[in-house]
Amino acid sequence: MSLLRTLDRRLAAVLGLLLTLVGVVGVVSTLLTTRHHLVEAEQKLNWTLAAQLVQESALLEHGVIEEANLDRVLHMLKVINPNNEIYILDAEGSILHTSSMTPPVRDAVDLEPVRRFLATRGRPLVLGDDPLMAEGRRTFSAARIPGDGERSQGYLYVVLAGSGERSLTEALRGSSILRLGASVVLSFLALSLVAGWVLLRLLTRRLRRLDRAMREFSNSGFAQVPAREERDVGGQRDDLERLDRTFHRMAERIVEQMEETQRADRLRRELVANVSHDLRTPLASLQGYLETLRLKDDSLSADDRRRYLDIALSQSQRLAHLVSELFDLAKLDAGEVAIELEPAP
Structure with missing residues (x-):
């Protein structure tokens, strides 16, 4: 294996690694950006959901849950999205009631994200606690449950998509858009590798010619200077041209010394x-x-x-x-x- 082939392979390997790294970073960043966009879009589309449910029915009356109104709200929620989970919180964030069949692992919800959501109307994205998870945050919609005067009896807290949100990545993986995107990325990488290899061969063409001249000079027993082609690069001598001229001057000197x-x-x-x-x-x-x-x-x-x-x-x-x-x-x-x-x- 000659030095030139080793150089070609090393350059091709470096080019392939760089393109692969760029492709992986692009795919990962696209997935993360898409997921964040979908989650943010979901909250923007449903930021008035809890407020509309509260307007439809009185859920609390003097701190007591109105069962009839609650059943009507749950029915409306199932019609909108059966994966949403509803929680009725008191003024301190403690959970009074939940629509989830799974018992919550938290007894209360942090109200700081809820207050920020109500103040900013969900813009930018605000994530809150998911009572079904000990750690982690989810998108939600929330609304105050009015009481006497300006005081709130509690909050209606709706975890959007609930456990369904946890399958968002899996749904994204199985989507045709992702498969199409992966095909486009792989095709781009393949075309980039081919184009890079062709450009690499063009850039190292004179280097291969110089390598061939060196081998011819060595095979001649250092007795015959190989023929040289004069080439100007943009009107000036580049590094490879100077290297070629230096080699031929050295070869001429060696031939003269051999003759002497x-x-x-x-x-x-x-x-x-x-x-x-x-x-x-x-x-x-x-x-x-x-x-x-x-x-x-x-x-x-x-x-x-x-x-x-x-x-x-x-x-x-x-x-x-x-x-x-x-x-x-x-x-x-x-x-x-x-x-x-x-x-x-």
């Missing part, structure tokens, strides 16, 4: 061959005269022996001079000796 190294090796081999030839001549002459002296020592005159020795000494001195020059050349090549230029006389 090969040329130096070729010159060195020629020098070694020439030095070997120059060394072979005095060495062969020295060896010849010494062998002659050893073989014909008794038959040679003193003058011939001296002449042969002088020639052998001259060849040995020449050989020593060549070896010294070769040693100096080796030190120059190794950079151990600095060359000092002097003007010619």
